Amino acid sequence: MSDRVEFARMNGLGNKILVVDMRGRTDRVTPAAAVALAADPATAFDQIMAIHDPKVDGTDAYIDILNCDGSKAQACGNGTRCVVQALASETGRKSFTFQTIAGILNAVEHQDGTISVDMGKPVFAWDKIPLSEEFHDTSRIELQIGPIDAPILHSPSAMSMGNPHAVFWVDRDPMTYDLERFGPLLENHPIFPEKANITLAQITSKTTMVTRTWERGAGLTLACGSAACAAGVSAARTGRTERKVTITVASSPNRGTLTIDWRPDDKVVMTGPAEWEWSGMVDPATGSWQRDTSADAEAATQ
Numbered sequence: 349m350s351d352r353v354e355f356a357r358m359n360g361l362g363n364k365i366l367v368v369d370m371r372g373r374t375d376r377v378t379p380a381a382a383v384a385l386a387a388d389p390a391t392a393f394d395q396i397m398a399i400h401d402p403k404v405d406g407t408d409a410y411i412d413i414l415n416c417d418g419s420k421a422q423a424c425g426n427g428t429r430c431v432v433q434a435l436a437s438e439t440g441r442k443s444f445t446f447q448t449i450a451g452i453l454n455a456v457e458h459q460d461g462t463i464s465v466d467m468g469k470p471v472f473a474w475d476k477i478p479l480s481e482e483f484h485d486t487s488r489i490e491l492q493i494g495p496i497d498a499p500i501l502h503s504p505s506a507m508s509m510g511n512p513h514a515v516f517w518v519d520r521d522p523m524t525y526d527l528e529r530f531g532p533l534l535e536n537h538p539i540f541p542e543k544a545n546i547t548l549a550q551i552t553s554k555t556t557m558v559t560r561t562w563e564r565g566a567g568l569t570l571a572c573g574s575a576a577c578a579a580g581v582s583a584a585r586t587g588r589t590e591r592k593v594t595i596t597v598a599s600s601p602n603r604g605t606l607t608i609d610w611r612p613d614d615k616v617v618m619t620g621p622a623e624w625e626w627s628g629m630v631d632p633a634t635g636s637w638q639r640d641t642s643a644d645a646e647a648a649t650q
C-alpha cells in the first residue's frame with residue numbers, strides 16, 4: 349500500500365500537528381515519512397496523529413502518535429484535541445472515544461468550540477514513569493542542572509501521563525530560562541531510561557500557573573498538552589495549587605491557556621482549543637505530499 353491519504357495541518361495552542369487519515373488501511377505512517385515531513389518547512393510538525401480503524405468495541409478510532417524525529421509517543425494532548433475537531437467537523441458528532449498505546453481516552457467538543465480530553469490517570473510509581481533509580485517519593489526527585497551549590501533547575505516532580513514527564517518549579521517566567529540548552533541534557537539524562545518531556549512551571553496563584561516545555565522527540569515546542577496535565581497534577585500533588593488550574597502556556601501564540609482538572613476520580617481532564625490550517629494528501633510510506641487548494645478555497649468562503 350503506498351497510495352496517498354488525506355491529512356490536515358492543524359495546531360493546538362501552536363503545537364504543530366499533522367492529522368493523517370489512515371482509516372481503511374492496514375499500514376502505518378512510517379518513521380521515514382515522519383522525518384521527511386518534519387524536514388520540509390511547509391509541513392514541519394511536532395506530532396503526527398494517525399487515525400486508524402478502531403481495534404476494540406466501543407472506540408471510534410485507534411490513534412498512532414509519532415514525534416517529528418520518527419519516535420512513537422504514548423500521549424499527545426494537543427494532538428488529541430486536533431483529532432476531535434477534525435472528526436467532529438467530518439461527522440457532526442461531539443463526543444469520541446479513542447484508543448492509544450497508553451489506553452482509552454474520552455473526548456468532547458463543547459458549544460464554544462473548545463475541546464475536553466480525559467487524559468486518564470497520572471502514574472507516580474518510579475518504575476512506571478519510568479525512572480532508572482528507585483524513588484519512594486517521585487514528587488521531588490534528585491536531579492539538577494547548574495553549579496552543585498547554586499543549581500539553575502533542581503528537584504523536579506516526575507510522573508507519567510502515559511508518557512514520561514519531569515516538572516521543574518521555577519520562580520520567574522519560564523521564557524527567561526535557556527530551555528534550548530537545558531532541555532536536551534534533561535530529556536536524555538540517564539535517570540530517564542525512556543527519555544522525558546521537560547517542563548518549567550511557575551506558580552502564579554492557587555489556581556494559575558505558567559509553563560514552557562522541551563518535548564521528548566520534538567524539542568522546543570510552542571505548547572504541550574500532556575505536559576500541562578503533568579504540571580497541573582504535580583502542582584496539586586505537592587500542595588502548590590488546587591486540583592483545577594488554568595495554565596498559561598508561555599511559548600504559545602498570545603500565551604494561550606489550557607484548563608487542567610485533576611478530578612476526584614483521579615482522571616485528568618484537559619480543556620483547550622484546536623485549529624485547522626490546511627489540508628492535503630500524503631504518502632504514509634515516504635512522506636511525499638501535496639496541498640489541497642480546493643479545501644483552502646472552501647475554507648476562505650466560510
Ligand SMILES: N[C@@H](CCC[C@H](N)C(=O)O)C(=O)O
Nearest residue numbers: 421424425426511572573574
Ligand atoms: N505535544 C504533545 C506531547 C507529545 C509527545 C511527547 N513529545 C512524547 O514523546 O512523550 C502533547 O500535547 O501532549
